Amino acid sequence: MQVLAAEVVSITPLTEFVHKVILKPEEAVQFEAGQYLQLVLGEKDKRAFSIASSPSKTEQLELHIGASGADSYAMQSLDHLRNAFDTKQTVALEVGLGVSQIRVDQARPLVLLAGGTGFSYVKSMADHLAETGYDQPVLFYWGVKEESALYAKAEMETWAASNKHFQFIPVVENASETWKGHRGFVHQAVMKDIVSLEPYSIYMAGRFDMIGIVRDDFINHGAERDFMYADAFAFIK
Numbered sequence: 235m236q237v238l239a240a241e242v243v244s245i246t247p248l249t250e251f252v253h254k255v256i257l258k259p260e261e262a263v264q265f266e267a268g269q270y271l272q273l274v275l276g277e278k279d280k281r282a283f284s285i286a287s288s289p290s291k292t293e294q295l296e297l298h299i300g301a302s303g304a305d306s307y308a309m310q311s312l313d314h315l316r317n318a319f320d321t322k323q324t325v326a327l328e329v330g331l332g333v334s335q336i337r338v339d340q341a342r343p344l345v346l347l348a349g350g351t352g353f354s355y356v357k358s359m360a361d362h363l364a365e366t367g368y369d370q371p372v373l374f375y376w377g378v379k380e381e382s383a384l385y386a387k388a389e390m391e392t393w394a395a396s397n398k399h400f401q402f403i404p405v406v407e408n409a410s411e412t413w414k415g416h417r418g419f420v421h422q423a424v425m426k427d428i429v430s431l432e433p434y435s436i437y438m439a440g441r442f443d444m445i446g447i448v449r450d451d452f453i454n455h456g457a458e459r460d461f462m463y464a465d466a467f468a469f470i471k
Contacts, residue, residue, distance in 0.1 A: 235331060236264060239324035240295065242315050248298065248385040252351055254286075255297040255315055260324065262292040266335035267362035268355060268437060270465065271295065273311055274326035281311045282331070284439060286354035288361035295329070300351035334437060334463040336362060342435045342461065343371040345428070347448065349420055349440025350378060353386065356439060364396050372397075373427075377405040377420025377440075381413060403427070421448040430456035438464045446470045 240257040248254050265271075267289050272280040287296035299315075301308035318325045336359040344363075348356040353376055360374055374394070378384055384404050394402040405416040405423045416423040421444075428434070431452055438448055445466040453459060 236329045242319040251302045252300045257295040265330040267359040268335035269332040272328040284355035298354040332465045334465045345436045346374045347438040352439030374402045379407045432456040435461045442466045
């Protein structure tokens with residue numbers, strides 16, 4: 235883990251509720267794709283956010299923060315970052331946390347699953363896989379409630395087009411009549427598309443209550459627990 239200070243370079247809206255934050259650490263940053271950082275608001279107040287950028291981007295860090303509600307965990311963090319930006323002060327970070335980073339040495343086909351802003355966790359891995367020329371099948375499923383929440387759809391379609399082994403599959407829970415893709419819950423789309431998850435390594439991020447259900451359903455669909463990764467596992471039964 236690195237403890238460092240960072241400048242807040244920009245905060246820009248991706249949707250009504252999701253903001254992209256670019257941070258510039260005062261020293262080169264080191265982490266693995268799929269790890270997270272903690273924004274230090276106080277000695278006993280540290281807020282965890284997945285790193286959306288690739289580990290190759292050592293001079294900047296990208297976060298996607300979904301924030302709504304004035305007193306919410308994420309909104310308080312966003313306000314802290316905005317204040318630092320406005321006053322040209324640095325923020326304190328702890329970088330390189332988590333145990334669910336990508337394991338490319340396993341040479342297995344991959345399912346990358348994201349619910350909502352869990353996208354940032356998976357995006358870091360997707361970018362890393364593209365940069366390193368991963369040659370196993372990679373299926374990237376991103377589930378959202380509304381089509382408008384697919385703020386990086388075009389970017390991920392470009393990612394999928396960069397490698398014949400990559401596929402990007404957006405899933406919309408409350409889809410309009412004109413939506414032509416998967417509908418409903420994202421993990422059910424995975425099980426519909428894949429007969430058995432036994433050969434896959436699976437990386438997932440989303441709400442804790444969602445991840446518990448996905449884990450159990452995937453195991454019943456053939457997935458091996460030793461090849462399933464989510465930092466949420468440490469907090470759920």
